[in-house]
Each structure stands twice: as C-alpha cells, then as structure tokens.
Amino acid sequence: MRGVAVQADLTVTFGTHKPGLLIDPAREYAGSVRLVDIGLDLPVEPELEALQHADVAELLPVPRAESDKYRRGVVGIAAGSARYPGAAVLAVAGALRGGAGAVRYVGPAGDAVITRFPETLVSDQGPKHAGRVQAWVVGPGAGDDAATVGEVLAADVPVLVDADGLRLAEAGVVRARRAPTLMTPHAGEAAALLGVDRAEVEGGRLAAARELAGRYGATVLLKGSTTLVADSGGGAVRVNPTGTSWLATAGSGDVLSGLAGSLLAAGLSAVDAGSVAAYVHGLAGRLAADGAPVGAHDVAEAVPEAWRNVLG
Structure with missing residues (x-):
C-alpha cells in the first residue's frame, strides 16, 4: 500500500x-x-542476496604465471557511432580495466578508440572478422545498427547487451541463444522492453528485473539507485550494496558494460559478472567522486583502485 512514510x-x-x-x-x-x-x-x-568484499574478492579473476591474453580472456566491443564515438571509448575503458587480456573493438569509432587506447585491437570489418573473443559487448552508442547487434547475438560466446542494443535485440533471438546473455537496462529501457511506464519499473524494481529475465531467458542487470541482478532460472536476486548518486552521469553505464564484458570473457557466469561489475563499478564511483561531481572517465580510472580495495 502506498502513502505517507516515515523518513527514518x-x-x-x-x-x-x-x-x-x-x-x-x-x-x-x-x-x-x-x-x-x-x-x-x-x-x-x-x-535477495548482497555480495560483500570477501565474496567479490573470491570472484575477481587474477592472472597466473602461465596466463596469456587468451587465458585471461579477450572481449569484443561493438559500440559507438559517428554521433556517439564516446560510448565506444568509455566501453573500451571499462573493458581494459576489467581484467581482460585484450580488447577487440569493431565499429565506426575506431580512430577515437585507438587515439585514447592504443593497446586496443581495432577492426572495421564487423564482428565476424574481428578475431577470437571469449565474450562480446554490443549496443552502447550503436544507434540503429541492427545488423551488428544481430551478428553479435549469433555468436556462440557470452554476450552483454546494453543501450541501443536492447532496443534492437529481438526477444526470440535472445531466448534462442545457447551461450549466456547479460542485459543491462536502466529503468526507462526496462519499461520500454516490458511495455509499461517507467514509474511502474521504479516502483517495483524486483518484479521488473525478474519479469524481464524470464521474458528474454537472460540474466538482467537492472541499473538505477538500486542495481539488481536477476537470472532467468530464478533463485535469489542480487542487490548491489555499493555506488553513489554521483554515478548518475552520461557514459557511466558504458564503463559498466565494458567492465562486465571483461569479466564474462574471463569466464565468470552472467550472474557473477554482472554482480561483480556492479560492485566494483559502484565502489569506483564512490572513490572517484569522494562527495563531488564525477565524469564517467573518472569512474573508469578509479576501477583499479576499487579492485585493489576489494582484494586488500
């Protein structure tokens, strides 16, 4: 029942x-x-369950003496457009700081990406010709590039779908995938996918995350003031205990997508990759902001500090 509530x-x-x-x-x-x-x-x-530092520390991938870039995981990023090249740069930033052995970028923002991150493996030949990857991130800043979204969803590796990719991904195609799928909508995107008002999602986040996961047969990371991770198979929904309201800034979600994509490439399940990424991303936001305004690039730069904080 809704009504007046005490502010405790x-x-x-x-x-x-x-x-x-x-x-x-x-x-x-x-x-x-x-x-x-x-x-x-x-x-x-x-x-519900909420991970703590000790839980996340056990899940964070740590390279061993015999590790190479493929053993650590290679993540592909299909993002950005002529209008939104920054989305690609920020997704790559999150991926590079998420523990991946290498990041492959495909899309029209290759020049912007390689200028900022010369270690990125850039291609303009599309996902099929990008080279070997263990996971894909598709959608941030992608505009109306439905062909690329469809090509990535056809890949037999874990896929994270965000932003424009959520609008372009067909529910039947996502449900038919054999490899894990992680969807990362905010409340507005979740409302559009469910065909309801945003206020309904914001007033019933737990039900919305579960409904979306069941409808698409995917793991859903519902972003917002409370970030939830729900699996299509049911079980406890994970609620993220870290974060700050300063993370409500353009591009923050792109960093989160790249970070979670790297964790998928490292071999974490979709539920664990989403939960750990949300935890580290939220902690990085706290550390970067420290009570003041912060940009998405600042959050990406703070991911290593947050990582060390968890492991410390």
Missing part, C-alpha cells in the same frame, strides 16, 4: 533484512539499517 534515521530489523530495506524506493526511507539476530529459523533460499 535508523531502522532496526529482526532476523534478516527485508527486501524493502535493500531496494528503492523504500530503501531511501530506512536510513541506517541495523540487523538484530533473534534466532529465527530462516529459509535456506533467500529472496
């Missing part, structure tokens, strides 16, 4: 955290949350 400074909850204490719009009313264990016999499978 402190909320004491018993036994376990409740979904409303972890997910907006209710979370912002809870203030600091203190959990009191009263010995309840709780169900084995929770509805």
Whole structure:
C-alpha cells in the first residue's frame, strides 16, 4: 500500500533484512539499517542476496604465471557511432580495466578508440572478422545498427547487451541463444522492453528485473539507485550494496558494460559478472567522486583502485 512514510534515521530489523530495506524506493526511507539476530529459523533460499568484499574478492579473476591474453580472456566491443564515438571509448575503458587480456573493438569509432587506447585491437570489418573473443559487448552508442547487434547475438560466446542494443535485440533471438546473455537496462529501457511506464519499473524494481529475465531467458542487470541482478532460472536476486548518486552521469553505464564484458570473457557466469561489475563499478564511483561531481572517465580510472580495495 502506498502513502505517507516515515523518513527514518535508523531502522532496526529482526532476523534478516527485508527486501524493502535493500531496494528503492523504500530503501531511501530506512536510513541506517541495523540487523538484530533473534534466532529465527530462516529459509535456506533467500529472496535477495548482497555480495560483500570477501565474496567479490573470491570472484575477481587474477592472472597466473602461465596466463596469456587468451587465458585471461579477450572481449569484443561493438559500440559507438559517428554521433556517439564516446560510448565506444568509455566501453573500451571499462573493458581494459576489467581484467581482460585484450580488447577487440569493431565499429565506426575506431580512430577515437585507438587515439585514447592504443593497446586496443581495432577492426572495421564487423564482428565476424574481428578475431577470437571469449565474450562480446554490443549496443552502447550503436544507434540503429541492427545488423551488428544481430551478428553479435549469433555468436556462440557470452554476450552483454546494453543501450541501443536492447532496443534492437529481438526477444526470440535472445531466448534462442545457447551461450549466456547479460542485459543491462536502466529503468526507462526496462519499461520500454516490458511495455509499461517507467514509474511502474521504479516502483517495483524486483518484479521488473525478474519479469524481464524470464521474458528474454537472460540474466538482467537492472541499473538505477538500486542495481539488481536477476537470472532467468530464478533463485535469489542480487542487490548491489555499493555506488553513489554521483554515478548518475552520461557514459557511466558504458564503463559498466565494458567492465562486465571483461569479466564474462574471463569466464565468470552472467550472474557473477554482472554482480561483480556492479560492485566494483559502484565502489569506483564512490572513490572517484569522494562527495563531488564525477565524469564517467573518472569512474573508469578509479576501477583499479576499487579492485585493489576489494582484494586488500
């Protein structure tokens, strides 16, 4: 039931955290949350779970002595356009700092990418001719390039679909994929995919993430003031505990896409790649902002510091 709610400074909850204490719009009313264990016999499978530093540290890929760029994972980035070359640059930035052994870029923003990141392997021949990759990221700043989105979705490797790619990806094509798919919409994009108003998604994030994952047969990372990661197979939805409102800035999602794509290429499952990327990205946002305005490129630059913070 909706209505007037108390804006609390402190909320004491018993036994376990409740979904409303972890997910907006209710979370912002809870203030600091203190959990009191009263010995309840709780169900084995929770509805929600939140990773902590120790959980993320166990999942972060670390190269070994025998590692080469292919063992570490090569991620392909199909992003950007003549109108939005910056989306490609930011996605590549996230990917390079996400632990990938190499990043292959395909698209019309190759000059901008290679100028900023000369270590990137750039091609203008399309995804099929880009070379070997272990995962793809498609969509950021891609405009109406449906052909490239379709070509990437046909690849038999994990694929992250973001931004314009979400609009261009057909639900039937995504459901038919054998390899994992990770979709990363914000509330507006999720609303468009579900055919509902944005307010409905923002007022029921948990239900929206689950519905979208089930409809597309994919893992869904629903971005926003509360970032959720839901798997099409059900189970606990992961709620991200890191982040800052300063991350609400253009290009931040492109960095997240590249970061998550690198983790997919490193061999993490779609759920783990999305959860770990959201955690590190949120922490990088906190570190970069430190209470002041921040740009997406600053967030990308802070990813190594956040990585070290988790492992430290």
